Amino acid sequence: MEKYVKHSLIKEKKIQRRIYQETLLASCANKNSLIILPTGLGKTIIAVLISTYRLKKFPNSKIVFLAPTKPLVEQHYQTYKNVLTLEESLLTTLTGSDTPEKRNKLWKKSRIIFITPQTLENDLIDNRVSLSSISLMIFDEAHRAIGNYAYTFLAKKYMEEADNPLITALTASPGNEEKINEVRENLFIKNIEIRDEKSNDVAPYIQDIKIERKFIELPKEFKQIKLLIEKKLKYYLKELKKYHFVKTFNLKEINKKDLLAVQSKIQAKIKSGEKNTEIFESVKNIAVAVKLSHMLELLETQGLTSLNEYFKKMKAGRKKSDLVIVNDEEMEKLEKMMQDLISKNIDHPKIETLKQTLNEQLHENEKSRIIVFIHYRVSAQKVVEVLTTIDKIYPIKFIGQQSKRGDKGLSQKEQISILQKFRDGEYNVLVATSVAEEGLDISECDLVVFYDAVPSSIRTIQRRGRTGRKSPGKVIMLIAKGTRDEGYYWASISKEKRMKRTLKELQKNSVDIEEKKSKISSKQTKIDKFFKSE
16 A cells, blocks of 8 residues: 655645655755755655755745756646645746746745746846745756856855755766766765665666667768768868877867867967967867868768758858868868758658657557657757658657747747647657756656767766656667767766766765665654654
């Protein structure tokens, strides 16, 4: 028989009792804590439990729940609204779409505030709100708390101003050891709680996720275009090597990230006053090299539509690096080859593999919900156009709010509406950029397709975590052979292994999980008295 949390602030039979959630509550209710927990295990519910504890302990206080995107803010708000007995008017979402006056009014009357970090940062800078009465600040997707991201500023301000501060930071994928340590420092973390798929107390709740890789051969026409770009890129790398800005022109040993680092180094030299022929030549050469490297990535991982759009932007551009590329004889030859292939409706072979994959999935289960992750918006649009022509596939593009030239972003309302229609089955394929990677709880999603690989372990884990939340799921990765796709795939695997080793080391230094469980079960702690099962 299932047991449920009983508490005056929690609706009856809304939260099932799970020992790991109560263990985490006991550990994190009074100490700044980083909770690292696999996706689908209810990080938001843990936040709910800590929130109710703090509201009881400090009856006149408020809770702030920070989430990096508006859809996530809305999702967490809905979860709290569905499980808490608090009047709905005491819970509110605040984003940059609301006027400062409205935000100020809602802040004053609310008990629990769900807000994007940039919005709160702006309100604090303009002295519109005070953090003194906040007894708990929750940082969702806490791995973002690095560098100049708003989380860093907010945590510092909160710890300085609050009468009774407590930080709870949540993530499924914290990154490497350096990032974990930076997050700990920036969020004033004193306690780390780590669970993985093999932890005894969470293993019964983990859903199986089947992962399949599909390796795709590039057609000979692509390889001809690829050789043209590589030849030109090597030329500019040789020029950069002449002045010792790069160590090699071997394309297997240098990537776009390396080139961007070189570009920053050259720009730093100019800012410091270093001006000579070598520097000025290298400014042009590195700018061209970065763009050629990007062209290569688009061809290999996205296809001709994306490459053609990028080429058109360069032709319309006025930068010297754009003109150097588009006016080059070899690049003019490349453009002609590209246009010939597009006129024959030839694009990346991934598209055919994707069509076959989706048809097979919907044949097995016509009620399937599928997310296709694509890094670039142009490719996402192309895929939606292709899939729209196929019977029983109802795709929709899901992108961020930022509008770019000729590409309007989605408003918060549009994003929320699309996600609801996806849940309801009006659309069965969500073609999404990175905006859908973090935290979105789409429990019906039973297949995730990586249209392209990403070199980040965090993003790989986040993408994978959109399936297998409440039932078994499947992940299919489309990988173009001998391309950036393969390199990015193996890079993410390597980084994830290193991250897991780091987490194991952290676990060794933390209190034993079984010891924590025994503390809850054998002693009448305050937490035990606070929650009573039926």
